[in-house]
Amino acid sequence: MKMISSKTLEKIQAGMGVFANNKYIKSVSNAMILIMTPIIVGSIFTLLTNLPIKAWTDFISKTGLVDLIKIPVSFTSNITALLAAFLIAYSLAERFNKDGLMSGVLGLICFLIVTPTGQVKINDKMISYIPFDWIGPKGLFVAILIGLLTARIYVFFIEKGFIIKMPEGVPPNVARSFNTLIPGFVTVILALFIAIIFKFSPYGSLNQAVFTCIQTPLQGLTGSYISLLIINLAIGILWFFGIHGTVIVFNGIMGPLLLSMDMQNQAAYQAGQALPNIVGMEFFRAYVFMSGTGLTIGLALLMAFFAKSKQYKILGRLVIPTSIFNINEPITFGTPIVLNPVMLIPYLAAPILSSTIAYAVTAIGLVPRINGVQLPWPLPIGISGVLLGSWKIAVLQFFMVFVSLAVYYIPFRYMDRKAYELEKAGSSYATSDSCDVSAR
């Protein structure tokens, strides 16, 4: 049952891959991956200050320990834009095969130049400070723009050879700092220029302008129920063609948007206020990507315990342990779900159904909103639910396992019967050429 020739498929995949392979988008997503480590560390400290144990919270607030525990949060989650400006400028220069370190440093400096600073008078002395306001999640968009722009200019100057060349015999490290002098001056002057222009604009700063005109409206769109459906559909369809849909959809713009929404929730959670957003990155982790894209945990359970065919019994048992840690490529390619019309509908329906239920019960307040704390993605369901704010979230996650079982039941029966008949006819792994997309 070859449905699509491998040449056509390669073309489809290449077309969809163009977006993901774009240098600029890749740099942003690479930076986001690197930022996750400090953010997760910060999140754990946020959890520590908010543990639902009264004796603990009383203890830390009485002893003043709470202010100390908050320090790591301030210098991880609350400086995301600062980190992003460096890492994005670093990654983009590396993608052009140029030295990333100086590019990153310039990205950081230019970001700070456009960011408004404040001044206070303490004991008759004027002290300048950088407010956390714009170097955290609120400044993420500006960090992306400035990081990309700085790196691109830096790369342009190095490529065109507009650099101060040192005579031979000068140590390479010395030569390197001279090499980057011209792009250094140009980017800093440009950043200063931008800062001055926006200072006299009605917004007062580039950061405020971008936040009001771009970031807020985009977040409004991303957080809606409709966008939840669109994101799910896009990821599912990409995976159906055998492309890592999750990475593509969350690359670039989607990831930073969802991350800032989580960060807003986390800040409110830490301050003990009402959480502003229903959807965020962790919403997807909690209800949509549990056990991997497509909520395939039900399919894995059906295979392991109810399969008649040897092929699916083995696959099911192989996949259950990895599914617990949210890795499901084996089932995606082994069933196969990729390019298999029988599996397309449940594969799209399961996450959509799950997000719909989760969105609805969260909206009416039956289950609390997700606190936005960033968790390592392989964390199993149940545990992640509790850490995301409530045992109720954990219960809802387990309920989704039954949703998955129900959605996959009929297609599973059909696939299993076919495999079983083929095995009885004498050829094991008989389906292995039904989806031979890769042997070219």
Added chain:
Amino acid sequence: MKRITLICAAGMSTSLLVTKMNAAAEKSGILVKIRAIPESEILKYADDTDILLLGPQVGYTLTKIKTLYEPKGIKVAVINSVDYGMMNGEKVLKMALELK
């Protein structure tokens, strides 16, 4: 000794396959060095690779990677998706070593 590098989006599920391939190699006494890396790190390991295997989820980069690395004498192929799914280390190892 042949050096095989596997690539996928994050290097997660491929590392599972690497374990299985190593077991298969040990069983039949083949000396190989196998590793899994995320796609973004391919440049770093290109000099230490004889055979480059792509996970099916990044298969769309095949043509690009082929033009980049085949001139350097590296063999490039996409892993069969069902073998990948079933984590069939033996079959994937055999395929890799038979590449021309």
